[in-house]
Amino acid sequence: MRYYSLNHNAPEVSFKEAVIQGLAPDKGLYFPQSITALPAAFFENIEALSNEQIAFEAIRQFTGDEIPEKDLKEIIADTLCFDFPLVKVEKNVYSLELFHGPTMAFKDVGARFMSRCLAFFNKANTNSKNTVLVATSGDTGGAVASGFLGVKGVEVIILYPSGKVSDIQERQLTTLGQNITALEVDGVFDDCQDMVKKAFLDADLKHKNLTSANSINIARWLPQMFYFFFAYKQLKSKGKSLIFSCPSGNFGNICAGIMAKRLGLPIAHFVASTNVNDTVPRFLEKGNYEPKPSKATISNAMDVGNPSNFIRIQELYDHNLEAFKKDFSSYSFTDAATTIALENIYSNSGYIAEPHGTVGFLGLKAEMQKQPNSVGIFLETAHPIKFSEVVEPALKIKLPIPKQIEGVMNKEKRMIKIKTYAELKAFLI
Numbered sequence: 001m002r003y004y005s006l007n008h009n010a011p012e013v014s015f016k017e018a019v020i021q022g023l024a025p026d027k028g029l030y031f032p033q034s035i036t037a038l039p040a041a042f043f044e045n046i047e048a049l050s051n052e053q054i055a056f057e058a059i060r061q062f063t064g065d066e067i068p069e070k071d072l073k074e075i076i077a078d079t080l081c082f083d084f085p086l087v088k089v090e091k092n093v094y095s096l097e098l099f100h101g102p103t104m105a106f107k108d109v110g111a112r113f114m115s116r117c118l119a120f121f122n123k124a125n126t127n128s129k130n131t132v133l134v135a136t137s138g139d140t141g142g143a144v145a146s147g148f149l150g151v152k153g154v155e156v157i158i159l160y161p162s163g164k165v166s167d168i169q170e171r172q173l174t175t176l177g178q179n180i181t182a183l184e185v186d187g188v189f190d191d192c193q194d195m196v197k198k199a200f201l202d203a204d205l206k207h208k209n210l211t212s213a214n215s216i217n218i219a220r221w222l223p224q225m226f227y228f229f230f231a232y233k234q235l236k237s238k239g240k241s242l243i244f245s246c247p248s249g250n251f252g253n254i255c256a257g258i259m260a261k262r263l264g265l266p267i268a269h270f271v272a273s274t275n276v277n278d279t280v281p282r283f284l285e286k287g288n289y290e291p292k293p294s295k296a297t298i299s300n301a302m303d304v305g306n307p308s309n310f311i312r313i314q315e316l317y318d319h320n321l322e323a324f325k326k327d328f329s330s331y332s333f334t335d336a337a338t339t340i341a342l343e344n345i346y347s348n349s350g351y352i353a354e355p356h357g358t359v360g361f362l363g364l365k366a367e368m369q370k371q372p373n374s375v376g377i378f379l380e381t382a383h384p385i386k387f388s389e390v391v392e393p394a395l396k397i398k399l400p401i402p403k404q405i406e407g408v409m410n411k412e413k414r415m416i417k418i419k420t421y422a423e424l425k426a427f428l429i
Protein backbone atom coordinates (compact mmCIF):
# COMPACT_ATOMS: atom_id res chain seq x y z
CA MET A 1 0.00 0.00 0.00
CA ARG A 2 1.21 3.51 -0.84
CA TYR A 3 0.54 6.52 1.36
CA TYR A 4 0.34 10.16 0.30
CA SER A 5 0.73 13.30 2.35
CA LEU A 6 -2.40 15.32 2.97
CA ASN A 7 -0.36 18.45 2.30
CA HIS A 8 0.24 17.06 -1.24
CA ASN A 9 3.83 18.27 -1.34
CA ALA A 10 5.86 15.17 -0.54
CA PRO A 11 6.57 11.87 -2.32
CA GLU A 12 4.33 8.85 -1.80
CA VAL A 13 5.78 6.28 0.55
CA SER A 14 5.31 2.65 1.60
CA PHE A 15 3.66 1.56 4.85
CA LYS A 16 7.11 1.04 6.35
CA GLU A 17 8.37 4.49 5.40
CA ALA A 18 5.18 6.13 6.64
CA VAL A 19 5.53 4.39 10.02
CA ILE A 20 9.20 5.25 10.37
CA GLN A 21 8.72 8.89 9.36
CA GLY A 22 5.53 9.52 11.32
CA LEU A 23 4.81 12.80 9.57
CA ALA A 24 5.56 13.50 5.88
CA PRO A 25 8.43 15.91 5.09
CA ASP A 26 5.87 18.57 4.10
CA LYS A 27 4.37 18.14 7.62
CA GLY A 28 1.22 16.51 6.19
CA LEU A 29 -0.42 13.43 7.69
CA TYR A 30 -0.11 10.23 5.67
CA PHE A 31 -3.25 8.73 4.13
CA PRO A 32 -3.70 5.41 2.27
CA GLN A 33 -3.99 5.67 -1.49
CA SER A 34 -6.96 3.29 -1.64
CA ILE A 35 -9.51 1.78 0.74
CA THR A 36 -11.25 -1.43 -0.37
CA ALA A 37 -14.40 -2.61 1.43
CA LEU A 38 -14.43 -6.12 2.89
CA PRO A 39 -16.84 -8.68 1.36
CA ALA A 40 -20.42 -8.85 2.72
CA ALA A 41 -19.80 -12.44 3.86
CA PHE A 42 -17.21 -11.16 6.32
CA PHE A 43 -19.87 -9.16 8.17
CA GLU A 44 -22.47 -11.92 7.94
CA ASN A 45 -20.10 -14.39 9.59
CA ILE A 46 -18.38 -12.02 11.98
CA GLU A 47 -19.59 -13.83 15.10
CA ALA A 48 -17.71 -16.94 14.02
CA LEU A 49 -14.40 -15.07 13.76
CA SER A 50 -11.90 -14.48 16.55
CA ASN A 51 -10.80 -10.93 17.31
CA GLU A 52 -7.42 -11.77 15.78
CA GLN A 53 -8.99 -12.95 12.54
CA ILE A 54 -11.16 -9.83 12.35
CA ALA A 55 -8.18 -7.55 12.97
CA PHE A 56 -6.13 -9.35 10.34
CA GLU A 57 -8.82 -8.90 7.67
CA ALA A 58 -9.28 -5.24 8.62
CA ILE A 59 -5.62 -4.22 8.46
CA ARG A 60 -3.96 -6.47 5.87
CA GLN A 61 -4.66 -4.19 2.88
CA PHE A 62 -2.96 -1.31 4.71
CA THR A 63 0.25 -3.18 5.49
CA GLY A 64 0.17 -4.78 2.02
CA ASP A 65 3.08 -7.08 1.26
CA GLU A 66 5.45 -5.22 3.56
CA ILE A 67 4.70 -7.46 6.53
CA PRO A 68 4.31 -11.15 5.63
CA GLU A 69 1.06 -12.81 6.70
CA LYS A 70 2.68 -14.88 9.43
CA ASP A 71 4.44 -11.88 10.99
CA LEU A 72 1.33 -9.70 10.77
CA LYS A 73 -0.66 -12.38 12.59
CA GLU A 74 1.96 -12.47 15.33
CA ILE A 75 1.92 -8.69 15.69
CA ILE A 76 -1.88 -8.75 15.98
CA ALA A 77 -1.90 -11.58 18.53
CA ASP A 78 0.64 -9.70 20.62
CA THR A 79 -1.34 -6.46 20.34
CA LEU A 80 -4.70 -7.94 21.33
CA CYS A 81 -3.71 -9.49 24.65
CA PHE A 82 -6.88 -8.33 26.45
CA ASP A 83 -10.69 -8.13 26.12
CA PHE A 84 -12.98 -5.46 24.64
CA PRO A 85 -16.31 -6.09 26.36
CA LEU A 86 -19.51 -4.36 25.29
CA VAL A 87 -21.45 -3.61 28.48
CA LYS A 88 -25.13 -2.66 28.56
CA VAL A 89 -25.68 0.57 30.52
CA GLU A 90 -29.35 1.16 29.74
CA LYS A 91 -31.87 0.18 27.07
CA ASN A 92 -30.14 0.41 23.66
CA VAL A 93 -27.08 2.11 25.19
CA TYR A 94 -23.79 0.26 25.53
CA SER A 95 -20.31 1.07 26.78
CA LEU A 96 -17.45 -0.34 24.74
CA GLU A 97 -14.74 -0.83 27.34
CA LEU A 98 -11.34 -0.19 25.84
CA PHE A 99 -9.45 -0.08 29.14
CA HIS A 100 -8.57 -3.68 29.92
CA GLY A 101 -5.03 -3.43 28.54
CA PRO A 102 -1.73 -3.00 30.36
CA THR A 103 -2.06 0.77 30.99
CA MET A 104 -5.87 0.79 31.11
CA ALA A 105 -6.47 3.20 28.22
CA PHE A 106 -7.43 2.48 24.60
CA LYS A 107 -4.06 3.81 23.48
CA ASP A 108 -2.56 0.44 24.43
CA VAL A 109 -3.91 -0.99 21.15
CA GLY A 110 -2.20 1.49 18.85
CA ALA A 111 0.99 1.69 20.92
CA ARG A 112 1.43 -2.09 20.99
CA PHE A 113 0.72 -2.47 17.28
CA MET A 114 3.07 0.34 16.27
CA SER A 115 5.94 -0.83 18.48
CA ARG A 116 5.74 -4.34 17.07
CA CYS A 117 5.71 -3.03 13.49
CA LEU A 118 8.88 -1.02 14.20
CA ALA A 119 10.47 -4.07 15.83
CA PHE A 120 9.61 -6.11 12.72
CA PHE A 121 11.19 -3.53 10.40
CA ASN A 122 14.30 -3.38 12.57
CA LYS A 123 14.62 -7.16 12.59
CA ALA A 124 15.20 -7.11 8.83
CA ASN A 125 17.81 -4.37 9.19
CA THR A 126 19.70 -4.80 12.42
CA ASN A 127 21.72 -1.60 11.92
CA SER A 128 18.70 0.64 12.00
CA LYS A 129 17.75 2.42 15.18
CA ASN A 130 14.73 4.60 15.76
CA THR A 131 13.95 7.12 18.42
CA VAL A 132 10.33 7.59 19.35
CA LEU A 133 9.82 11.07 20.74
CA VAL A 134 6.44 11.80 22.22
CA ALA A 135 4.76 14.53 24.23
CA THR A 136 1.98 13.45 26.57
CA SER A 137 -0.77 15.12 28.54
CA GLY A 138 -1.23 11.85 30.43
CA ASP A 139 -2.40 8.64 28.79
CA THR A 140 -0.24 8.51 25.67
CA GLY A 141 2.99 8.41 27.69
CA GLY A 142 2.03 5.36 29.72
CA ALA A 143 0.71 3.41 26.74
CA VAL A 144 3.79 4.20 24.66
CA ALA A 145 6.16 3.35 27.54
CA SER A 146 4.46 0.00 28.13
CA GLY A 147 3.97 -0.79 24.43
CA PHE A 148 7.61 -0.11 23.49
CA LEU A 149 9.29 -1.54 26.59
CA GLY A 150 12.16 -3.81 25.59
CA VAL A 151 11.53 -3.42 21.83
CA LYS A 152 14.89 -3.85 20.11
CA GLY A 153 16.36 -0.97 18.14
CA VAL A 154 13.88 1.56 19.50
CA GLU A 155 14.67 4.19 22.08
CA VAL A 156 11.68 6.02 23.58
CA ILE A 157 11.72 9.51 25.03
CA ILE A 158 8.58 10.85 26.67
CA LEU A 159 8.08 14.50 27.57
CA TYR A 160 5.44 15.34 30.15
CA PRO A 161 4.49 18.58 31.88
CA SER A 162 5.60 18.81 35.48
CA GLY A 163 2.72 18.60 37.94
CA LYS A 164 0.07 18.29 35.20
CA VAL A 165 -0.31 14.50 35.00
CA SER A 166 -1.86 12.34 37.70
CA ASP A 167 0.28 10.27 40.08
CA ILE A 168 -0.72 7.00 38.36
CA GLN A 169 0.00 8.44 34.93
CA GLU A 170 3.41 9.68 36.06
CA ARG A 171 4.26 6.28 37.53
CA GLN A 172 3.28 4.53 34.32
CA LEU A 173 5.83 6.48 32.34
CA THR A 174 8.67 6.94 34.84
CA THR A 175 9.07 3.52 36.48
CA LEU A 176 9.80 1.16 33.59
CA GLY A 177 13.44 1.98 32.74
CA GLN A 178 15.24 -0.03 30.01
CA ASN A 179 14.74 1.75 26.66
CA ILE A 180 12.24 4.25 28.10
CA THR A 181 13.32 7.69 29.35
CA ALA A 182 10.94 10.22 30.88
CA LEU A 183 11.69 13.94 30.67
CA GLU A 184 9.80 16.12 33.12
CA VAL A 185 9.33 19.50 31.49
CA ASP A 186 9.01 22.66 33.54
CA GLY A 187 5.97 23.92 31.58
CA VAL A 188 2.57 22.89 30.23
CA PHE A 189 1.62 20.26 27.63
CA ASP A 190 1.87 22.78 24.78
CA ASP A 191 5.51 23.43 25.73
CA CYS A 192 6.25 19.70 25.50
CA GLN A 193 4.48 19.49 22.16
CA ASP A 194 6.40 22.51 20.80
CA MET A 195 9.74 20.99 21.80
CA VAL A 196 8.86 17.71 20.07
CA LYS A 197 7.83 19.51 16.88
CA LYS A 198 11.04 21.53 16.91
CA ALA A 199 13.11 18.38 17.29
CA PHE A 200 11.42 16.76 14.26
CA LEU A 201 12.42 19.75 12.12
CA ASP A 202 15.96 20.08 13.50
CA ALA A 203 18.55 19.13 10.84
CA ASP A 204 21.13 18.38 13.55
CA LEU A 205 18.93 15.51 14.76
CA LYS A 206 18.33 13.84 11.39
CA HIS A 207 20.63 10.93 12.23
CA LYS A 208 18.46 10.03 15.24
CA ASN A 209 15.58 8.79 12.99
CA LEU A 210 12.99 10.49 15.13
CA THR A 211 9.40 9.32 14.81
CA SER A 212 6.19 10.09 16.65
CA ALA A 213 3.88 7.70 18.46
CA ASN A 214 0.80 9.93 18.46
CA SER A 215 -2.22 9.07 16.35
CA ILE A 216 -0.68 11.00 13.46
CA ASN A 217 1.42 7.85 12.97
CA ILE A 218 -0.55 5.44 10.76
CA ALA A 219 0.59 2.42 12.77
CA ARG A 220 -1.00 3.91 15.88
CA TRP A 221 -4.10 5.19 14.14
CA LEU A 222 -5.17 2.32 11.85
CA PRO A 223 -5.34 -0.50 14.46
CA GLN A 224 -7.88 1.62 16.32
CA MET A 225 -10.37 0.37 13.72
CA PHE A 226 -10.28 -3.07 15.28
CA TYR A 227 -12.53 -2.49 18.25
CA PHE A 228 -15.38 -0.99 16.20
CA PHE A 229 -15.59 -4.42 14.55
CA PHE A 230 -15.32 -6.19 17.93
CA ALA A 231 -18.24 -4.13 19.25
CA TYR A 232 -20.38 -5.00 16.22
CA LYS A 233 -19.58 -8.69 16.67
CA GLN A 234 -20.90 -8.58 20.25
CA LEU A 235 -24.01 -6.54 19.47
CA LYS A 236 -27.19 -8.57 19.61
CA SER A 237 -29.67 -6.14 18.00
CA LYS A 238 -27.92 -5.88 14.66
CA GLY A 239 -31.10 -4.86 12.82
CA LYS A 240 -31.22 -1.34 14.29
CA SER A 241 -29.28 1.60 12.99
CA LEU A 242 -26.05 1.90 14.91
CA ILE A 243 -24.55 5.08 16.38
CA PHE A 244 -21.03 5.31 17.80
CA SER A 245 -20.06 8.16 20.10
CA CYS A 246 -16.33 8.79 20.62
CA PRO A 247 -15.02 11.08 23.34
CA SER A 248 -12.66 13.04 21.12
CA GLY A 249 -9.42 14.98 21.54
CA ASN A 250 -7.17 14.52 18.54
CA PHE A 251 -9.99 12.68 16.71
CA GLY A 252 -7.84 9.60 16.01
CA ASN A 253 -10.37 7.16 17.45
CA ILE A 254 -13.38 8.52 15.61
CA CYS A 255 -11.40 8.75 12.39
CA ALA A 256 -10.50 5.05 12.77
CA GLY A 257 -14.22 4.33 13.23
CA ILE A 258 -14.98 6.09 9.95
CA MET A 259 -12.33 3.93 8.29
CA ALA A 260 -14.15 0.86 9.65
CA LYS A 261 -17.34 2.17 8.04
CA ARG A 262 -15.48 2.58 4.74
CA LEU A 263 -14.47 -1.07 5.04
CA GLY A 264 -18.19 -1.88 5.16
CA LEU A 265 -19.03 -1.95 8.86
CA PRO A 266 -22.69 -0.85 9.02
CA ILE A 267 -22.38 2.22 11.23
CA ALA A 268 -25.18 4.70 10.57
CA HIS A 269 -23.86 7.69 12.46
CA PHE A 270 -20.84 9.03 14.36
CA VAL A 271 -20.87 11.45 17.26
CA ALA A 272 -17.71 13.30 18.21
CA SER A 273 -18.24 14.24 21.84
CA THR A 274 -15.93 16.89 23.22
CA ASN A 275 -15.39 18.83 26.42
CA VAL A 276 -15.27 22.65 26.18
CA ASN A 277 -12.42 22.32 23.68
CA ASP A 278 -15.05 22.57 20.97
CA THR A 279 -13.29 23.46 17.72
CA VAL A 280 -15.16 20.77 15.74
CA PRO A 281 -18.68 21.32 17.14
CA ARG A 282 -18.21 25.05 16.46
CA PHE A 283 -17.08 24.26 12.92
CA LEU A 284 -20.19 22.15 12.26
CA GLU A 285 -22.42 24.85 13.62
CA LYS A 286 -20.80 27.94 12.12
CA GLY A 287 -18.93 26.60 9.09
CA ASN A 288 -15.49 28.05 9.86
CA TYR A 289 -12.65 26.08 11.37
CA GLU A 290 -11.05 28.18 14.09
CA PRO A 291 -8.67 26.31 16.40
CA LYS A 292 -8.14 27.85 19.83
CA PRO A 293 -5.54 27.20 22.56
CA SER A 294 -6.65 24.29 24.71
CA LYS A 295 -8.42 24.74 28.05
CA ALA A 296 -7.87 22.45 31.04
CA THR A 297 -10.82 20.16 31.95
CA ILE A 298 -11.52 17.03 34.01
CA SER A 299 -11.35 14.98 30.80
CA ASN A 300 -7.77 16.10 30.24
CA ALA A 301 -6.87 13.62 27.49
CA MET A 302 -9.29 15.58 25.29
CA ASP A 303 -7.89 19.03 26.00
CA VAL A 304 -6.95 19.62 22.39
CA GLY A 305 -7.56 22.91 20.60
CA ASN A 306 -6.57 21.82 17.08
CA PRO A 307 -7.38 18.12 16.54
CA SER A 308 -4.71 16.67 14.27
CA ASN A 309 -6.80 13.92 12.67
CA PHE A 310 -9.68 16.14 11.58
CA ILE A 311 -7.98 16.61 8.22
CA ARG A 312 -8.07 12.82 7.68
CA ILE A 313 -11.80 12.79 8.38
CA GLN A 314 -12.33 15.52 5.79
CA GLU A 315 -10.31 13.48 3.30
CA LEU A 316 -12.51 10.44 4.00
CA TYR A 317 -15.50 12.56 2.96
CA ASP A 318 -13.70 14.09 -0.06
CA HIS A 319 -14.01 17.46 1.72
CA ASN A 320 -17.76 17.33 1.01
CA LEU A 321 -19.32 19.03 4.00
CA GLU A 322 -22.89 17.99 3.20
CA ALA A 323 -22.04 14.29 2.91
CA PHE A 324 -19.99 14.58 6.09
CA LYS A 325 -22.78 16.20 8.10
CA LYS A 326 -25.18 13.38 7.18
CA ASP A 327 -23.00 10.84 8.99
CA PHE A 328 -21.49 12.95 11.70
CA SER A 329 -22.55 15.17 14.61
CA SER A 330 -20.52 16.79 17.34
CA TYR A 331 -21.51 18.08 20.77
CA SER A 332 -19.56 19.77 23.53
CA PHE A 333 -20.10 19.47 27.31
CA THR A 334 -18.88 21.38 30.34
CA ASP A 335 -17.18 19.77 33.34
CA ALA A 336 -20.27 20.52 35.43
CA ALA A 337 -22.57 18.65 33.01
CA THR A 338 -20.08 15.79 32.85
CA THR A 339 -19.90 15.40 36.62
CA ILE A 340 -23.69 15.36 36.94
CA ALA A 341 -23.95 12.74 34.19
CA LEU A 342 -21.25 10.62 35.85
CA GLU A 343 -23.35 10.60 39.02
CA ASN A 344 -26.57 9.90 37.12
CA ILE A 345 -25.14 6.96 35.21
CA TYR A 346 -24.04 5.45 38.50
CA SER A 347 -27.28 6.04 40.38
CA ASN A 348 -29.48 4.87 37.46
CA SER A 349 -27.55 1.79 36.40
CA GLY A 350 -24.70 1.18 38.86
CA TYR A 351 -22.22 1.61 36.02
CA ILE A 352 -18.97 3.36 36.98
CA ALA A 353 -17.83 5.56 34.10
CA GLU A 354 -15.01 8.13 34.08
CA PRO A 355 -15.03 11.67 32.67
CA HIS A 356 -14.03 10.86 29.05
CA GLY A 357 -16.54 8.03 28.63
CA THR A 358 -19.18 10.20 30.28
CA VAL A 359 -18.69 12.93 27.67
CA GLY A 360 -19.17 10.17 25.07
CA PHE A 361 -22.35 9.04 26.84
CA LEU A 362 -23.73 12.60 26.84
CA GLY A 363 -23.06 13.05 23.12
CA LEU A 364 -24.69 9.71 22.38
CA LYS A 365 -27.82 10.61 24.35
CA ALA A 366 -28.06 13.97 22.56
CA GLU A 367 -27.97 12.24 19.17
CA MET A 368 -30.38 9.48 20.22
CA GLN A 369 -33.00 12.12 20.98
CA LYS A 370 -32.90 12.93 17.28
CA GLN A 371 -32.66 9.26 16.24
CA PRO A 372 -34.65 7.39 18.92
CA ASN A 373 -34.92 4.06 17.10
CA SER A 374 -31.23 3.38 17.06
CA VAL A 375 -28.83 1.50 19.22
CA GLY A 376 -25.90 3.47 20.60
CA ILE A 377 -22.38 2.65 21.73
CA PHE A 378 -20.07 5.06 23.51
CA LEU A 379 -16.37 4.32 23.88
CA GLU A 380 -15.18 4.08 27.48
CA THR A 381 -11.59 5.06 26.76
CA ALA A 382 -9.94 4.72 30.18
CA HIS A 383 -10.45 2.86 33.45
CA PRO A 384 -12.09 4.99 36.20
CA ILE A 385 -9.07 4.44 38.48
CA LYS A 386 -7.01 6.64 36.15
CA PHE A 387 -9.31 9.53 37.01
CA SER A 388 -10.06 8.55 40.60
CA GLU A 389 -9.60 12.18 41.77
CA VAL A 390 -12.83 12.97 39.87
CA VAL A 391 -14.71 9.69 40.09
CA GLU A 392 -14.33 8.86 43.79
CA PRO A 393 -15.63 12.14 45.25
CA ALA A 394 -18.43 12.39 42.65
CA LEU A 395 -19.72 8.87 43.30
CA LYS A 396 -18.69 8.77 46.98
CA ILE A 397 -16.97 5.45 46.53
CA LYS A 398 -13.45 4.09 46.83
CA LEU A 399 -12.20 2.24 43.77
CA PRO A 400 -10.09 -0.87 44.21
CA ILE A 401 -6.65 -0.68 42.58
CA PRO A 402 -6.49 -3.05 39.56
CA LYS A 403 -3.46 -5.31 39.26
CA GLN A 404 -2.08 -3.45 36.21
CA ILE A 405 -1.84 -0.29 38.34
CA GLU A 406 -0.60 -2.04 41.47
CA GLY A 407 2.42 -3.14 39.45
CA VAL A 408 3.70 0.45 39.10
CA MET A 409 2.71 1.80 42.52
CA ASN A 410 5.77 0.62 44.46
CA LYS A 411 8.43 1.21 41.83
CA GLU A 412 10.79 4.13 41.93
CA LYS A 413 10.04 7.06 39.62
CA ARG A 414 12.98 8.10 37.47
CA MET A 415 12.93 11.20 35.31
CA ILE A 416 15.22 13.90 34.01
CA LYS A 417 14.06 17.46 34.53
CA ILE A 418 14.41 19.87 31.62
CA LYS A 419 13.28 23.39 30.93
CA THR A 420 14.39 24.43 27.44
CA TYR A 421 14.65 23.03 23.92
CA ALA A 422 18.45 23.33 24.15
CA GLU A 423 18.39 20.88 27.06
CA LEU A 424 16.24 18.44 25.07
CA LYS A 425 18.58 18.68 22.10
CA ALA A 426 21.67 18.18 24.21
CA PHE A 427 20.03 15.10 25.72
CA LEU A 428 19.14 13.66 22.30
CA ILE A 429 22.66 14.18 20.93
Ligand SMILES: *Cc1c(COP(=O)(O)O)cnc(C)c1O
Binds near residue numbers: 139250251
Ligand atom coordinates in the same frame (compact mmCIF):
# COMPACT_ATOMS: atom_id res chain seq x y z
C1 LIG B 1 -6.44 10.03 24.10
C2 LIG B 1 -7.72 9.90 24.82
C3 LIG B 1 -8.94 10.35 24.27
C4 LIG B 1 -9.01 11.08 22.94
O1 LIG B 1 -8.82 10.24 21.84
P1 LIG B 1 -8.52 10.85 20.38
O2 LIG B 1 -8.28 9.66 19.53
O3 LIG B 1 -7.31 11.71 20.53
O4 LIG B 1 -9.71 11.62 19.97
C5 LIG B 1 -10.11 10.12 24.96
N1 LIG B 1 -10.10 9.51 26.17
C6 LIG B 1 -8.95 9.09 26.74
C7 LIG B 1 -9.02 8.45 28.09
C8 LIG B 1 -7.73 9.25 26.10
O5 LIG B 1 -6.61 8.83 26.68
